[in-house]
Each structure stands twice: as structure tokens, then as C-alpha cells.
Amino acid sequence: MVTSSIVIVASITISILVQQTKPSLQPGPLLTTIVSYEPLIIHIENFLAPGEVQYLTDLAQERYQPSTVIDTETGRHDRLASGRRSSTAMLPRGDAIVQSVISRSARFQGFVSEDKFEQIQATRYLEGGEYVPHYDTLSTRRSLKQENMKTEEGAKRLTTIFAFLDDSCGSHCGTQFPRIVIDWDSEDKKWCEIVDCQERTLTFRPRAGSAVFWKNLRDDGSLHEDTLHAGLPVQKSSKIGLNIWTREELI
Structure with missing residues (x-):
């Protein structure tokens, strides 16, 4: 009887240890810092x-394909470019964790x-990978053809959230953001x-779990040139x- 009790206690202890070491799926309080107005x-x-x-790192692992850029003639992501050396994985919207991230992103934006x-x-960027300075939206006011696109790729991207998964x-x-110059010597070291x-x-800095949010467009719908990023x-x-x-627009 004593032996049985010891086994039960040991089993409970092991179970608790496993639960404690399993990474949490619940993020802590969002700590936000306005970097630019x-x-x-x-x-x-x-x-x-x-x-x-x-x-999410595991979910993407088997889905990576060479990254493309938008073809300005068609408005579609179907053109490889030397300035973008990476691979992209489309994550299934029906996945519960992916949907949770979308809901969190929606709440953050009101x-x-x-x-x-x-x-x-x-x-994913491997060694030597990069993406040269670019914009996330097509709204450059340079082409009526671009402005009138109604395809998913042609609509204006209002906002971007880039969330880091791997910071190694x-x-x-x-x-x-190469157009935003800051003298850090005169700023707080924090x-x-x-x-x-x-x-x-x-x-x-890439820090796993953190993210950067920015608005790509001005209030009048025109491109904000200072959102150029790399x-x-x-x-x-x-x-x-x-x-x-x-x-x-709705997708």
C-alpha cells in the first residue's frame, strides 16, 4: 500500500513538472512603446x-516556398526578385492558434x-537572406491601374504587424526604416x-515574441514614404x- 502511494505521488509530481516546463500559449500583458507618431x-x-x-515555427516548417514580390502589371505575388532572398509559408486561417493571433491583432487595432x-x-531568412528597402502597399498614386485593382494583392495594405519567431x-x-534617422546618443539608453x-x-532588434506595428498609409489614403523598410x-x-x-477592403 505504501509503495502504491509513492508511485501515485511520483506520477503526480512528474505530471506537474511536465506542465510547468511546457511553453505557455497565453501571452503576457502587451507592453507597447510608441516609437514614432x-x-x-x-x-x-x-x-x-x-x-x-x-x-507557429513548427506549423510553417513544411510550408515554405521561395518568396515572391508583387508584379506591378498584374498586382499579383508571382515574381521572384534578387532583392528578396527568403522563403514564405502561408499559415492556415482555420488553425486555432493562427486565428487567435488574428483576433489579437484585430483587437490591438481597435x-x-x-x-x-x-x-x-x-x-524565413537563412544566412545571407535579406529583403532590400520596400513598401508593403501598392498605394503609390503612380498608376490608376494599380489604384483600381480589386484583387487581394492589389488592394491597399493599411497596416503591418511584423512579429518575430526566430531571433538567432x-x-x-x-x-x-532607412528614411527615419535618429540620434540615439541623445536618447534614453533603454x-x-x-x-x-x-x-x-x-x-x-529581432526578439522572439515581440512585434512591430506600423501604418502604411496617411489619413488621406496616400502612401507614407517613411514606411520604407528592409x-x-x-x-x-x-x-x-x-x-x-x-x-x-474586405477579403
């Missing part, structure tokens, strides 16, 4: 829980309709926890992030 750029700490980071969200993409890429491999203070232009070259290992985009 114009354009609006916000850093979000704890956007993804450790368990979500691991789950309960925007979830029907305005594109299918979430995981983007080394130093100076973050997300950079900034260096989320940005690369060695860069003259705004560059976010994925800096990966020095080692890899960098993985989620692209979470909202559109002007």
Missing part, C-alpha cells in the same frame, strides 16, 4: 507567447474587422533594448517573422 510605429513586447512562437486580414505569412540571426539583422542603437536609422542581411543561423497585414 508620424508615421505611427509601435513596438509590442509579449505579442506572442513562447508556446505560440514554437507552435477591433478592426477580421475579414480585412490577409492570410498570415511566415517569412546575430547582430545588425533587424527590421530597418531604447537600446528594442532597437539597434549602433544604426543611424531606426532598426528594430529586412537586413542575416549574419548567421536564421530569422523568422510573421507578416500580418490588414487591407482597405
Whole structure:
């Protein structure tokens, strides 16, 4: 009888230890820092829980395909480009964790309709991978053909959330806004926890679970030129992030 009790207690103890070591799927309180008012750029700490980071990384693993860019003639993602060296995985909207991330993103933006969200993409950069400076929206006011596109790819992307899953890429491999110049020497050193203070232009450090939000368009619907951004070259290992985009129109 004593032996049986010991076995039961040991079993309960092991079960508790397993539960304690399993990464949580519940993110902590979102810690937000306004980095820029114009354009609006916000850093979000704890956007993804450790368990979500691991789950989404695994979910994307077998889905990666070479990344493409938008063909301005057709408005579709069907053209490879030397300036974008990465692979992309489309994550299933019906997945419970993916849907939870969409709902969280919608709430963060003031309960925007979830029907305005594109299918979430995981983007993976291996050693040497990068994405040269680019915009996330087609709304450049340069082409009526582009402005009148009604395809999913042609509609305007109002906002972007880029959430980091893998931050093992080394130093100076973050997300950079080359048109936003900041003298970090005159700023509080606490900034260096989320940005690369060695860069003259705004560059976010990749930190798994954190995210960066920004508005691509001005209030009048025109492109905000200062949202030009780049994925800096990966020095080692890899960098993985989620692209979470909202559109002007329902999808």
C-alpha cells in the first residue's frame, strides 16, 4: 500500500513538472512603446507567447516556398526578385492558434474587422537572406491601374504587424526604416533594448515574441514614404517573422 502511494505521488509530481516546463500559449500583458507618431510605429513586447512562437515555427516548417514580390502589371505575388532572398509559408486561417493571433491583432487595432486580414505569412531568412528597402502597399498614386485593382494583392495594405519567431540571426539583422534617422546618443539608453542603437536609422532588434506595428498609409489614403523598410542581411543561423497585414477592403 505504501509503495502504491509513492508511485501515485511520483506520477503526480512528474505530471506537474511536465506542465510547468511546457511553453505557455497565453501571452503576457502587451507592453507597447510608441516609437514614432508620424508615421505611427509601435513596438509590442509579449505579442506572442513562447508556446505560440514554437507552435507557429513548427506549423510553417513544411510550408515554405521561395518568396515572391508583387508584379506591378498584374498586382499579383508571382515574381521572384534578387532583392528578396527568403522563403514564405502561408499559415492556415482555420488553425486555432493562427486565428487567435488574428483576433489579437484585430483587437490591438481597435477591433478592426477580421475579414480585412490577409492570410498570415511566415517569412524565413537563412544566412545571407535579406529583403532590400520596400513598401508593403501598392498605394503609390503612380498608376490608376494599380489604384483600381480589386484583387487581394492589389488592394491597399493599411497596416503591418511584423512579429518575430526566430531571433538567432546575430547582430545588425533587424527590421530597418532607412528614411527615419535618429540620434540615439541623445536618447534614453533603454531604447537600446528594442532597437539597434549602433544604426543611424531606426532598426528594430529581432526578439522572439515581440512585434512591430506600423501604418502604411496617411489619413488621406496616400502612401507614407517613411514606411520604407528592409529586412537586413542575416549574419548567421536564421530569422523568422510573421507578416500580418490588414487591407482597405474586405477579403
